Amino acid sequence: MPVAGRPTSKDVAQEAGVSQSTVSLVLGGKWSGRVSPATARSVRTAAERLGYRPNQAARNLRLGTTRTVLLMVPTLTAPFFGPVYTGAARVAARHGFGVVVSTWPDGADGPAESPFPAPHEAIDGVLASSMPAVALDRFHGTPAVLLDSGPDSDVPTVDFGVAAGMRAIAAHLAGLGHRRFGHVAAGVDQWTFHARAEALAAEVAARGGTLERSACAIDVASARDAAQRLLARPDPPTALVCDDDLIAAGAYKAARALGLDVPGEVSVTGFDDVLLATALEPELTTVRLPAEEMGAQGMTALLELLDGGRPAPRVLPGRLVVRGSSAPPRAPVL
Amino acid sequence: MPVAGRPTSKDVAQEAGVSQSTVSLVLGGKWSGRVSPATARSVRTAAERLGYRPNQAARNLRLGTTRTVLLMVPTLTAPFFGPVYTGAARVAARHGFGVVVSTWPDGADGPAESPFPAPHEAIDGVLASSMPAVALDRFHGTPAVLLDSGPDSDVPTVDFGVAAGMRAIAAHLAGLGHRRFGHVAAGVDQWTFHARAEALAAEVAARGGTLERSACAIDVASARDAAQRLLARPDPPTALVCDDDLIAAGAYKAARALGLDVPGEVSVTGFDDVLLATALEPELTTVRLPAEEMGAQGMTALLELLDGGRPAPRVLPGRLVVRGSSAPPRAPVL
DNA sequence: CCGACGGGGTAATACGTATGACTAGCGCGA
DNA sequence: TCGCGCTAGTCATACGTATTACCCCGTCGG
Incomplete structure (x- = not known):
């Protein structure tokens, strides 16, 4: 012994x-x-x-598979990725796979320095969420599925219909009578935000409205400042379209700082429908993205890929959720 | 070839x-x-x-180590665990280790059914956060460190000084003049919530105040209902002490539903100081827990354990952060 | 001129598992 | 009686790597 x-x-x-x-x-x-x-x-x-x-290492070697998939996310701090994981893990478990999560080993220090895998990359495949496409180089030949990163010709993808979602927001606000829009935009180089900006601009233009844009980081303070810049302009927007719910929270703060009622004097919309959306007062009009479904569909596609298949790109529609933060412009209180 | x-x-x-x-x-x-x-x-x-x-599996087998550590959390949806991961990953990287995250393979279905490791458990050690201690059985002999799970005689631990934090909240509110307290308590069987409840009760009793308790799940709607039950009582509390920030958001909603101003007519406090705390209006008085530090200290302890050491238990103090949600009771508006 | 030595590389092996090939015993039908 | 098939196992091997022990050869000190 x-x-x-x-x-x-x-x-x-x-x-x-x-x-x-x-x-x-x-x-x-x-x-x-x-x-x-x-x-x-x-x-x-x-x-x-x-x-x-x-001994897992031994059986992994012998079997030539780890039955483990890596979910790669830009940050674990964002509330968005929890449900993605849940959906992926649910599908994976059904097929005897496990899911582990990690962020870039390099943190904020930019792309990889070592050409070899980090120790935790003893995996069969990768679900890469909200990545700049170039980052995929890290995985060399590892089977991968891109989530929320835009269409790609080489790699299977699962995306949200963010363009349609953003158009729905613009249409909703226009339907309420808004004509002057402000876009509190996430200054982050991710496909989803580019898509959101583009769709908003197109829809507003199509309806003959005006659109001002102010960029910020994805945090409350930065968003507040950006929103405040928009509201401080002459002839300010009557509706602030925010790139996500957290940014919308910043817009609330800006409005309050200027003594403007939401939604009485300025409407605010978010995007994603995370927990925060219903914690705010008034509750936030936003677009619900089926994050858990994205995790599930992504895992399904990855399993298909591991089976030698060629999974088709998938697009998951968002859904406009109208709550208390949007109303007709300058609603008379009387 | x-x-x-x-x-x-x-x-x-x-x-x-x-x-x-x-x-x-x-x-x-x-x-x-x-x-x-x-x-x-x-x-x-x-x-x-x-x-x-x-091939990682082969080198893991050969070297007898994976240089990978598993961070086990109850749920990835809670915003609390992002920083824990960040801190752990930072320390780990410095020692050539990787960190992967996972939740219980069984999800909400209760404890393990299979006595053997899930596929992703090809790891050198475990950081188990916010766990019922019994759940550790899963890991058999795997070196483990318990985070935020209370003291333990067998396993190294890293905990927050939640009792001191809760006493600080009670002291702060008492100092403002509050005497009738309501505790909106998370009805979750985790050490941290037991410790919070106990400390609050002790401190209120020591100061001769009264304390009513109402339990809820950790979501806004459930918290709102629980808070509303407290506020609807005859002789209602003038301060609602909530078990975490999300629950405090529910308390805000309850107050507003009853037409009560925060903090003018009722003070509200949270716990944890997650992002939400400053997104709310007014910003939330709460206790900041050094989550990232917990991750870092936990990883340090685990590395020490893997080195054959006997890491001492660590306790990380929280810090009271006074913001706009707490004020003297029945503040005259005039 | 011979032995020691060291630079530069190779052969062999072990890590722990899963599995295909093989075998010893045995009952049974022809 | 012989061979066949079935049961209940064992033997040997391969997965891909890291490392130890070894080996060849040129050089140098004596």
Whole structure:
């Protein structure tokens, strides 16, 4: 008996008085007709007694697969990725896969420096969410599916219909009578924000409205300042279209700082419909993105890819959720 | 040349006209004095040309370590765990470790059914956050550190000083003149919430105040209802102490539904100081917990444990952050 | 001129598992 | 009685890497 180190299948074999192969057969579950029930039982109890757990590295090597998928996200701080993980993990579990999450090993320090995989990359495939496409180079030949990163000719993708969602917001506000729009835009180089900006501009233009734009980082303080810049202009917008819900929270603050009622004097909309949207007062008009569904669809596509298939690109529609933060412009209080 | 499958070090060796050992020597970096610069260069270019990346499973098996640590959290939806991960990953990277995140494979279905590790458990150690201690059984002999799960005699722990934090809140409110307290409590069986409740009760009792308690789930709607039950009582509390920031958002909603001004007619406090705290209006008085520091300290302890050490339990103090949601009771508007 | 030495590389092996090939015993039909 | 098939296993091997022990050869000190 080894002093240090976990017991191996060989130890179990010795303890049970059988060969290592037999242990493997029994514990692998494929022993029907090969091992007698009595032997199987004695192997099981021996394994139990020794606290045996198979060495994953060895079985990964032998099987040539880890049955593990990596979900890569830009940051874990954003509330958006929780549901994505949940959806992916649900589908994965159904197929005997596990999901682990990680952000770029390099943090904010830019792209990879080492050409070799980080230790945690002993995986079968990658779900890369909200990535600049170029970042995929990291994965070399690893099967990958891009989530929320825009169409791609080389890699299967799952995207939200953000353009349609943004057009729905513009249409909703225009329908309420708004003509002067402000866009509090996330100054982040991700496909989704480019798509949102483009769709908003197109829809506003199509309806003959005006659009001013102010960029910010994705945090409340920065968003507040950006919104304030818009509201401080002569002839300010009557509706602030924000690139996501957190930015909308900043817009609320800007409005309040200027003594403007939401939605009485300025309408505000968000995007994503994260938890925050209903925590705010008034509750936020926004577009609900089916994040969990994206995780599920992404995992489905990745499994298909691992099976040698060619999964088709998928687009998941968002849904406009009208709440209390949008109203006709200059609503008379009387 | 193999049709399928990634190139191995043997392929690289053949391409460079050397032995597999040499490839391993060169790429392992320990070749000083063993391999001539010329050979090393030719190996490198061969590896580059073939797009070689070492098989992690094989090297894990050979080295007997994965240099990967698993961060286990109850849910990824809570904003709290992002910073924990960040802190852990920062320390880990400094020691050549990677961090992956996962939630219980079983989801909400209760404890493990399979006695063997999930596929993603090819890891050297575990950081288990906010866990019921019994759940640790899953990890058998895997080195583990408990985060935010209370003291433990068997396993190293890192905890927040939540009791002190909660007492600080009670002291702050009492100092403002509050005597009738309401506790909107998370009805979740985690150490941290038990500790919060106990500390609050003790401090209020010590100061001769009264305390009513109402439990809820950790979501806005449930918290709103729970807060509303407290505020609807005869002789209602003048201060609502909430178990976390999200619950405080629900308390805001309850107050507003009853036409009560925050903080003019009722003070509200949170806990954790997540992003939401400053997105709310008024901004939330709360206790800031150094989540990133917890991740960092936890990883430090785990590395110490993996080194054969016996890391001492650590407690990280929270800090009261007074913002606009707390004020003297029944503040005269005049 | 010979032995020691060191630079530059190779052969062999082990890590722990899963599995295909093989075999010993045994009952049974021909 | 012989061979055949079935049961209940065992043996051997391969997965891809890192590393230890070894080996060849040229050089240098004596």
